[in-house]
Amino acid sequence: MNRKWLLLLLALPGCGVSTASLAAQTSIAPEDIRSGYEFLQPDTRFLQDDDFSNPGYLWIDRGERLFLEPSPEGGPACSSCHASQDLTLSGVAARYPAFDAREGKLVNLEGRINICRSNHQALAPLPYESDDLLALAGYVSSLSRGMPIDVVIDGPARAYFDLGQTYFFTRKGQLNLACSQCHNEHWGKKLRGDTISQGHGNAFPAYRLEWQAFGSLQRRLRDCDTGIRAEPLPFGSETYTALELYLASRAQNLTMESPGVRR
Ligand code: HEC
Ligand code: HEC
Numbered sequence: 188m189n190r191k192w193l194l195l196l197l198a199l200p201g202c203g204v205s206t207a208s209l210a211a212q213t214s215i216a217p218e219d220i221r222s223g224y225e226f227l228q229p230d231t232r233f234l235q236d237d238d239f240s241n242p243g244y245l246w247i248d249r250g251e252r253l254f255l256e257p258s259p260e261g262g263p264a265c266s267s268c269h270a271s272q273d274l275t276l277s278g279v280a281a282r283y284p285a286f287d288a289r290e291g292k293l294v295n296l297e298g299r300i301n302i303c304r305s306n307h308q309a310l311a312p313l314p315y316e317s318d319d320l321l322a323l324a325g326y327v328s329s330l331s332r333g334m335p336i337d338v339v340i341d342g343p344a345r346a347y348f349d350l351g352q353t354y355f356f357t358r359k360g361q362l363n364l365a366c367s368q369c370h371n372e373h374w375g376k377k378l379r380g381d382t383i384s385q386g387h388g389n390a391f392p393a394y395r396l397e398w399q400a401f402g403s404l405q406r407r408l409r410d411c412d413t414g415i416r417a418e419p420l421p422f423g424s425e426t427y428t429a430l431e432l433y434l435a436s437r438a439q440n441l442t443m444e445s446p447g448v449r450r
Contacts, residue, residue, distance in 0.1 A: 213371040214437075215385055222441050223384035223449065226375070231396070235448040243325065243394040243446025246318070246401040250326025253319060262308030265323075280324075280331040281443050284432045286343045293347040295428050297324050297403065315422035321401050325392045328445035335442050336389060338435040347425075351433025354426055360417030369411075381450060386411075387438040388431060390447020397450060404431055407449075 224232060234240050257264040269276050284295040290302065300323050301312035313320035340348040355366045369378070370386030377383075391404035398406075405427045409419035420427050 213367050215371055215374075217440060220387075220438065220440055221385060222438075222444065223387055223390055224444060224447070226382040226384040227448075227450065231448055231450060234394075235390075235444070235446075241394065241446060241448055243392075243401055243448060246322045246325045246392070246394075247329050247446055249318070250322035250324070250329075253323055254326055258308065258310060260310055262304075262310050265303065265308075268307065276327050277330045278334050278337075280328040280445070281334045281337045283338070284347070284428055284435070285339060286347070288343075293344065293425070293428050293432060295405075295423075295431050296327060298423065298428070300324060300327065316403060316406060318401075321392055321403065324403065325401060325446055328392060328443065331443040332445065333442050335440065336435050336438050338432060340432065340436045344432065347429040347432050348436060350426060351429035351431070354430050355433055355437075360412065360415035362415040362417075364415045366411065386434070387441055388434040389438050389441045390444040390449060392445055393447035393449050395449045401446070404434075 224235065227235075234242070238244055254265045254269075257267075268274055280296050283299060284293050285299075286292070287294045287299070287302070294302065297315065297320055300320065304310040304312055313323070338344075358365045358368075366386060369383050374383050374385045388404040388407075391407060392401055393407075394401050395407070403422075405422050408427055408430060409422075412419040
């Protein structure tokens with residue numbers, strides 16, 4: 188185990204309070220909300236800012252091609268429906284995850300794309316973290332780049348918000364740490380060569396230098412759970428999707444950065 192993680196663990200206060208009161212105690216004041224971008228080294232920021240250097244654009248370009256052309260397996264191209272004004276996908280990614288009344292559940296952007304594959308293209312869903320699904324999700328997200336996050340957390344979405352919030356404040360893993368202890372209480376401090384950010388998801392799908400690849404927010408969440416020696420949840424699980432919703436609502440005032448670049 189990395190010594191710095193242990194030292195951090197020892198420095199953390201105990202907890203015997205409910206998650207609702209913890210949320211009130213340790214949440215970040217709206218005026219202090221900052222994107223992970225602001226904690227990056229200048230050379231990583233440069234990669235994100237410069238479209239020609241940003242490796243995420245390899246996936247965005249692939250996603251655009253997949254979007255414009257009919258799949259070799261058949262079915263109409265995404266663009267055959269989504270090019271028109273009333274079905275344009277500009278700004279849509281900023282509203283996800285969202286409750287889908289027909290599915291009767293919360294769906295994230297990857298899930299929504301797969302619903303179109305099944306319902307509108309008669310194609311099998313793309314596996315999570317496959318290059319094609321990342322490329323499509325990245326392309327659709329890029330159509331919201333620079334737009335403010337805008338998720339709905341009331342009505343039928345409320346129960347998912349609560350589930351995500353509870354996960355965020357629950358200690359787990361062999362290190363017995365909660366997300367909140369790093370990202371609400373210790374942001375700005377150094378950990379394993381990183382500066383701990385506030386843990387927002389607005390850069391994802393993002394290119395991570397450590398992955399040497401483009402990856403989803405859920406892949407990043409799995410890395411954080413693994414880091415505290417907790418069993419990561421399966422991709423697409425209800426709890427991670429609910430956590431995505433909680434993170435998006437917590438990141439109010441931030442704009443969409445995908446394709447982001449991270450260490
Ligand atoms: C045959 C037409 C059709 C095709 C092809 C299609 N979609 Fe859709 N899509 C729709 C319709 C209609 C909706 C609105 C919800 C519904 O009725 O399913 C939608 C909804 C969406 C949404 C959510 C929009 C929102 O406002 O919340 C996304 C994202 C999306 N589609 C992405 C895609 C992608 C990516 C592809 C290709 C992989 C695709 N769609 C293929 C018709 C289509
Ligand atoms: C032991 C401390 C620690 C814990 C606990 C932890 N993380 Fe992280 N997390 C990090 C570090 C370090 C990084 C990489 C640097 C950064 O962006 O914060 C990171 C990155 C992230 C990012 C990416 C931020 C960005 O802008 O790229 C998200 C999102 C995130 N964490 C969410 C979570 C969630 C949700 C949990 C609980 C399931 C969690 N983290 C638990 C330390 C932690």
